[in-house]
Amino acid sequence: MQLFTMFISAMLINNIILSKFLGMCPFMGVSTRLENAVGMGVAVIFVIFGASVLSWFLYYYVLVPLHLEYMELICFILLIAAFVQFVEMFIKKNSPGLYKQLGIYLPLITTNCAVLYVAQDNITQGYNLLETMVNSVAVPAGFMLMLCIFACIRERLQGNDVPKAFEGNPIAFIIAAIMAVAFTSLSGLV
């Protein structure tokens, strides 16, 4: 039950985009079409989960025994970059179909600050491995949910008559702000 509460909280209430304002670059850039949003969302879930679990092991099995906890930031950055390179190479070699769908989004994810946030959050909150795994699925799931909702809204907006001054990103930011206000009402859910 506690894990379920944690999942809902990380996915909806403390949504990484609408309450933490992280990962805004892909949120604005890759949300023009639902198809792209789904591809990016799946890739983000995969990378955040893998990178967070690896970071957890690195922290508790290497840095803590050696009393080098202060190096977590630099180590996590290098680990995430290496993991993304490995995943891209693995998919290229073993699954061309998957590469066609996700491959183009993988380099984008390296620059997504949400990946580093989740890896560090798991450590600062003192989560165990199971809690880390749940949090590392819930946060990117929330990211994907927002990305898909936002992409649907933007697809519908394309046919609408938006004032010249609001065309493009300005109207997108206004929509994101309204979405953030709407999602604050979920704060009493858990």
Place this chain on the structure above:
Amino acid sequence: MKALLAVLIIAVLFGLNVWLYRANKKTPVPAGCENLRPECNACGIRDCAMRGQFTSGGKEDNHGNH
């Protein structure tokens, strides 16, 4: 001793990064995926590392960001 260990860990991770980067570059792209381009309209961040990939023929596919 601790400082040496810290440097060693950074060196290992950095070496791993370089090795994986080079291995990834050498891995051939699957057939039909040579010209994949993310349909990112960019977000207005001028120094984005990925921005160059979203431009075609020097003309940016960007709306309302100047």
